[in-house]
Amino acid sequence: MNVRTVSELDALMARLAEGDRVAFTRVFELLWGPIQKLCLSLLRNEADAADAGQEAMHKILERASDFDKTRPAMPWALAIAGWECRTLARRRERRRESHTDAIPSCAGPHAEEEFLQRDLTTAAMAALGELSELDREVLIATFWDEAASVSGATLRKRRERALDRLRKTFRRLYGLD
């Protein structure tokens, strides 16, 4: 990030703090890249970095009205993002620890069922990974009940085709439907 961009961000952030909504999109664009980079370097995992980056953007823009105009905007934003990454890393670590602790208690009548379910989910995720970006988007949007980029008959057709491809990939990888 060069000097001109840094001073542009400072000026835009000051305007946004005063309530000038015109500055919003540019502030978002200027912050998103460096925050993603920071999160990726701290967490070393793309999915976690994306989660932390999104959360950080929410926190930064939530506090935008409190931004101190006398301070540089980028270090302030990166400090919030860094904190968010650390919080997420700690949370994941804690979850992993509790998961490891919980394994012995799973050894009951449902343990085998649970392991099978987990294996199936992993297999489905692997098959999903073999599909194109478009197919993935359609299937994920269907699963999470989210709005896809298209709707109506086009979406139905795409979904049908994506499911067919997923079925074929699954059969090719694991020999079953």
Next chain:
Amino acid sequence: MGSTDIQLLQRRVRRTYELARLRRALVGVLPIVVVTAIATLLASRPAPPLTFGLATALMGAMMLWHGRDPQKAFLPGVIAGLVPLALALGTGALHTCGTANCSSLCLPACVLGGVIAGMAVSGVSFQRRAGPWFWVSASGLALLTGAMGCACMGTSGVVGLGMGFGAGIVPGLLRRVFGQKAS
């Protein structure tokens, strides 16, 4: 992350920004709520101060949420409006009696308070070289705050406040107009 996802994230973040501003605005108008409660308790008829108080709080919240000039006009507007409000509430119980009848001092207090508030708003606007939105916002908020007390005389009190306020801002407006022409 695809461009659709980024747009979605941007929309969500924008919503967060607006909600945070709204929260701040609602906290910012709490002093107006307190002033409204005091005015309602002191007034002989509680309905008018309550109505004007709610309108003031609503307008104040909108100004703080919007930001820029209206946000900067919030404090000067409220402080200027407190003058006619205090004068009206202070003189609410007083009245002068002549040989034929008694008259309340509320109306003169409102006119005088309006003049002072108008002068204060125009003085601050001139000092800050503020734009028209600052004038409009500060004046609106000052009038609504003052009207909480001036409603003691019904419509005539509020009209008196408005006339006094109008008279108060005239010198400032003239100074601004002629000052701009001279420069």
